[in-house]
Structures are given as structure tokens and as C-alpha cells.
Amino acid sequence: MQRTELNDLMAFEAIARERSFTRAAARLGMSASALSHAMRGLEARLGVRLLARTTRSVSPTEAGEHLLRSLTPALAEIENGLTSLADWREMPSGTVRLTTFSYAAETILRPKLPAFLLANPNVNVEIDVNDALTDIVEAGFDAGIRFNETVPKDMIAVKVGPDLRTAVVGTPDYFKRHPIPETPDDLRRHVCINYRLRTSGGLLPWEFESGRRDINVRPSGQLITNDGPLVAAAVRAGAGLGYMMEHEVADDVAAGRLVQALTDYCPVFPGCRLYHSSRRQMPPALRALVDALRHTEA
Structure with missing residues (x-):
């Protein structure tokens, strides 16, 4: 394929998409008359009419639509190939x-x-x-x-x-006043700090697993908030149990400032x-x- 024919095919794709010689010419940086001349030459070489022209509009013919369906992905591949050349630059650039x-x-x-x-x-x-x-x-x-x-x-x-894991934690002082829960259902008899989801406005469910069975508990308590640090502060002060990320409380648990419960029910998740x-x-x-x-x- 000659370079001029590839240019003409790209020009045809622009006209078919824009449905206008004027807009396609502006997109390609050439005059509308030059674009019209190129299309007449392309149609003559292919021996088929690709565009239906009126004084007010231009649109692809049935043959033009057929060409467009195969031409669009091919031109996209060319554009992607040119874009990928940027990978060879020493320094990536642009906005993410x-x-x-x-x-x-x-x-x-x-x-x-x-x-x-x-x-x-x-x-x-x-x-x-x-x-x-x-x-x-x-x-x-x-x-x-x-x-x-x-x-x-x-x-x-x-x-x-x-990978992450949740943890149910409370202070030693809290567990002096309340027995350590042995099953997720025991949480219904505890004071729990709840987090309200900012997306839906609902309370974050406390999710557990027992074998292959999923268990969702929505315990009650004195405090509901949509601020994570405030949840952590209330838990560390002994105001109730918290449902938190295990890695966020690992140091407190290791130091004895918090006690972890229901570990057998808290699964690892991606x-x-x-x-x-x-x-x-x-x-x-x-x-x-x-x-x-x-x-x-x-």
C-alpha cells in the first residue's frame, strides 16, 4: 500500500465519523477542498462510491460502512503502536x-x-x-x-x-467488664463501635466465616461514626469493641494494650x-x- 492511499483511508475514516468535510478537515489540519479531492481519487482507484454527498451532509454508503468496520480497528492498532513507542523514552511523561x-x-x-x-x-x-x-x-x-x-x-x-484480615479487639479493661465473645452471635450482647459507610450511608457489617458459611453481624453500641480514626480512639479508650484491620492493631495487641477476639472467624481476604x-x-x-x-x- 502506498503512503498516499493510507493517508486517504485515514481521511475517509475522519469524514465518515464526523459526517462533515469541514469538521474532518479541521481535525486533519487540511482544507475541505483538498479533502474532497482526495476522496474522489480514492473512490476512483477503488472503483466504488464510499460517500453519499448532499449540499447539507455527507454519510458513508453501504460500501463505505463495510470499509469503515474493518478500517477503524486497523487504524486503532496503528495509533496504539505509535503510542507504545513512548515506552522507549528514557523518562515517562504525561498525566495520570x-x-x-x-x-x-x-x-x-x-x-x-x-x-x-x-x-x-x-x-x-x-x-x-x-x-x-x-x-x-x-x-x-x-x-x-x-x-x-x-x-x-x-x-x-x-x-x-x-492480603488483609479483620480483627475484633477491645482493651483489657473492657474485657474485665464483659466476657470475651466466643462466637460472632455473642457480639449482640456487647457494646460495639460502629462505622457508617460514606457511600451508602448504611452501617458496615461485621463479616465472619464459619467453615463455608458467611456470617454478617450488625451489633449495636453507643457510638456510630464515619470517621475511622475516631473509631480507633474510642476502642483504644475502652469504650467498646472495634472491627478493624488486623495490621492496624497488631502493635497494640502485641503490647497488650488491646485483646483480639474471634480470630477463628476472621478470614483473610484479597x-x-x-x-x-x-x-x-x-x-x-x-x-x-x-x-x-x-x-x-x-
Whole structure:
């Protein structure tokens, strides 16, 4: 295929998409008359009419629609190939827009992002911290970070955090006043600190497993809040039991400041994943960020 014919095919695709010689010419940076001349030449060489023209509009003919269906993915592959050449640059550049939630911002981005920015001065990162689930494609984000269970199935997911486990904890003083629960059902007789979800407004269920059976408990207590640090403060003060991440209370448990209960009922579950659309070529800047955040087992 000659270079001029490839250019003419790209021009045809632009006209068919824009349904206008004027808009397609502006998109391609050429005059409408030159574009019209190129299309007449292409149709003459192919021996078939590709565009139906009127004084007010232009649209692909049936033959043009047939060509467009095969031409569009081929041109997309060419564009992706040209974009991927940026991987050969020494320094990734561009902007990465990322959506995440407060837990991941605290535990994953805060420890690793500053070093990434210093190592990649040509990469700009915009981060939206929002506990509500976001459609990254519709909202124009390059990627998101969420717990694995909430990542859409059609996305490519990369592990950026360790597997996690929840823990039910209380102070030794609390357990002097209340017996240690032996089953999740015993929590109904305890004072529990509850967390209200910012997304749905409902209370976070306390989730457990017994064999293959899932157990959800919604215990009651004096305090309900949507602020994690306030939950932790109330638990550490002995005001009630807390349902928290095990790694967040590990030091307190090891030092005897908190006592862990119901360990046999608290399962390990997959942690955070960075995810992005499988339908897009990964830009070099996003690839660099993924590599920087990728979780490796110690």
C-alpha cells in the first residue's frame, strides 16, 4: 500500500465519523477542498462510491460502512503502536488521573507516591480520594485503586497491597467488664463501635466465616461514626469493641494494650488492586506508576 492511499483511508475514516468535510478537515489540519479531492481519487482507484454527498451532509454508503468496520480497528492498532513507542523514552511523561478511597490513599499512596514523583519529574499525577465507587472510563480516570472485591470484572487488576484480615479487639479493661465473645452471635450482647459507610450511608457489617458459611453481624453500641480514626480512639479508650484491620492493631495487641477476639472467624481476604481498562493501551506514565505501586511479598 502506498503512503498516499493510507493517508486517504485515514481521511475517509475522519469524514465518515464526523459526517462533515469541514469538521474532518479541521481535525486533519487540511482544507475541505483538498479533502474532497482526495476522496474522489480514492473512490476512483477503488472503483466504488464510499460517500453519499448532499449540499447539507455527507454519510458513508453501504460500501463505505463495510470499509469503515474493518478500517477503524486497523487504524486503532496503528495509533496504539505509535503510542507504545513512548515506552522507549528514557523518562515517562504525561498525566495520570487516579481515583481511590481513603484507606488506600493512607496505606498505599502515602508511603510510595512521593518517591515516585521524585523519580519521575515529567509525570503529573492527579488523585481523587473518594469513598464512592467510580466508573473510571466514564469519569475519565486512567486507573483506580479499590478492594479487590469491588473491582469491575472487565478491568485489568494489579495487586498493590497485601492480603488483609479483620480483627475484633477491645482493651483489657473492657474485657474485665464483659466476657470475651466466643462466637460472632455473642457480639449482640456487647457494646460495639460502629462505622457508617460514606457511600451508602448504611452501617458496615461485621463479616465472619464459619467453615463455608458467611456470617454478617450488625451489633449495636453507643457510638456510630464515619470517621475511622475516631473509631480507633474510642476502642483504644475502652469504650467498646472495634472491627478493624488486623495490621492496624497488631502493635497494640502485641503490647497488650488491646485483646483480639474471634480470630477463628476472621478470614483473610484479597487486599487492594490498581485497575485500568483492558480496552486501552497503557500509557508509559501509568505503566511507571503501576510498577512503583506493585505489591511484592516480603
